Amino acid sequence: MVHSTPIQTTQQEICLDDIRSDKRQLPVTGRAKKRLHRRRLLKNAWIVVQLYKWPWRILRVLNQLRLRRNALAGAANVHKLVCVEGQHLWRLHLPPWESPKFDRFVHSELQRIQAHDSHADRLALAHLAITKKCPLRCEHCFEWDNLNKPEALTTSDIDTMVDNLLSVGTANIAFSGGEPMLRVHEIVNTVRRCRDESQFWVLTSGFNFTAAHAKSLKEAGLMGVVVSIDDLSPDKHDAFRGKPGSFKDALEAVKHAMDQGLVTAISTCVTRDKANLQYLRAFMDFAKDLGVGFVQLLEPKPVGHYALQDVLLREPELRAMEECFLSCNADDAYREHPIVIYHGYYQRRVGCLAAGNLGVYVDTNGDFMSCPFCHKKNGSLLSSDFEQSLNDLEAMGCDSYGQFGLS
Numbered sequence: 001m002v003h004s005t006p007i008q009t010t011q012q013e014i015c016l017d018d019i020r021s022d023k024r025q026l027p028v029t030g031r032a033k034k035r036l037h038r039r040r041l042l043k044n045a046w047i048v049v050q051l052y053k054w055p056w057r058i059l060r061v062l063n064q065l066r067l068r069r070n071a072l073a074g075a076a077n078v079h080k081l082v083c084v085e086g087q088h089l090w091r092l093h094l095p096p097w098e099s100p101k102f103d104r105f106v107h108s109e110l111q112r113i114q115a116h117d118s119h120a121d122r123l124a125l126a127h128l129a130i131t132k133k134c135p136l137r138c139e140h141c142f143e144w145d146n147l148n149k150p151e152a153l154t155t156s157d158i159d160t161m162v163d164n165l166l167s168v169g170t171a172n173i174a175f176s177g178g179e180p181m182l183r184v185h186e187i188v189n190t191v192r193r194c195r196d197e198s199q200f201w202v203l204t205s206g207f208n209f210t211a212a213h214a215k216s217l218k219e220a221g222l223m224g225v226v227v228s229i230d231d232l233s234p235d236k237h238d239a240f241r242g243k244p245g246s247f248k249d250a251l252e253a254v255k256h257a258m259d260q261g262l263v264t265a266i267s268t269c270v271t272r273d274k275a276n277l278q279y280l281r282a283f284m285d286f287a288k289d290l291g292v293g294f295v296q297l298l299e300p301k302p303v304g305h306y307a308l309q310d311v312l313l314r315e316p317e318l319r320a321m322e323e324c325f326l327s328c329n330a331d332d333a334y335r336e337h338p339i340v341i342y343h344g345y346y347q348r349r350v351g352c353l354a355a356g357n358l359g360v361y362v363d364t365n366g367d368f369m370s371c372p373f374c375h376k377k378n379g380s381l382l383s384s385d386f387e388q389s390l391n392d393l394e395a396m397g398c399d400s401y402g403q404f405g406l407s
């Protein structure tokens, strides 16, 4: 374990033992994982049989489904699951394997492989940036140009945007900002109203993510929380985030989320100085010590506050990211570590999955963008012809991940 002693900062002393939740989100591996995996594969096969009927079609689709999963997972196997309140998750922003929503996810994946007549979601994930307000000043903020300007979206706009997303089928909706917790009451109401139709998430810096708010969100039906922690050093994190006390806020948010049994992930922006195996492994030890289910590795992009800056990771740094992703998810030495999510890995192999394809980003004006990091705008989610804008965005595509060609 790291940090079992207090973390010393210039501002304060943070004792991790006081701030760690007892409800750890433990990885499931070995025989228990195999049992669950077999059960899930049988369920998937049954869905395929029901949808495609003919043996040769069934076999072909099952094989394509396996190849697609391997391409996205970066491995020919599912090595671990995360257990949260007795439910098992394989990836962030996917439903637990036991949930009927996972069956719906399989229907949607199959629709992309070979069209069928059953219901399928158009989008797997939509990020909704619902506020321009934020008390932080992060180095990498992609909404920088919109930050702390007069709010463009009313409560009724948020309702309309969510309803529009649900009308085309959207499996996951993640609220971001600005700091979305500044509109926590609207989030609670929306989640309570629409919890049966989608899974809802909050992406937060930890600001205003109090124990009481975590409880209200859980009771409303929120699925999970992604908290940003951008450095192992509290002082460096606070400097990166432009607000003293942010590291402590983030740790407390992690604890409150886990105490409520919300699926909890840490998201971290890995800048060049941190994109090495020594740092990344220390970060994974820290995440394991906190007991979170997932760690999401983000690459810095020259947009927003980083616009025109030379921040893109270079090849040796990308290789370190990939090695961390692969080893932490598959090697025996990391059996007890959280699952790593690294979009850069599979996007470089299977192409961009956002841009109206599987996912989309909606900015603080309600406008569509390919993803938080590609600021190609196309139409508004508030418009009556939003579906056409989504189709156009998908047709435009995105080639941002073609440039490195790692294999």
Ligand code: SF4
Pocket (backbone or CB within 6 Å): 134, 135, 136, 137, 138, 140, 141, 142, 143, 144, 177, 178, 179, 205
């Ligand atoms: S990245 Fe998020 S938390 Fe940081 S300034 Fe931007 S909106 Fe605020």
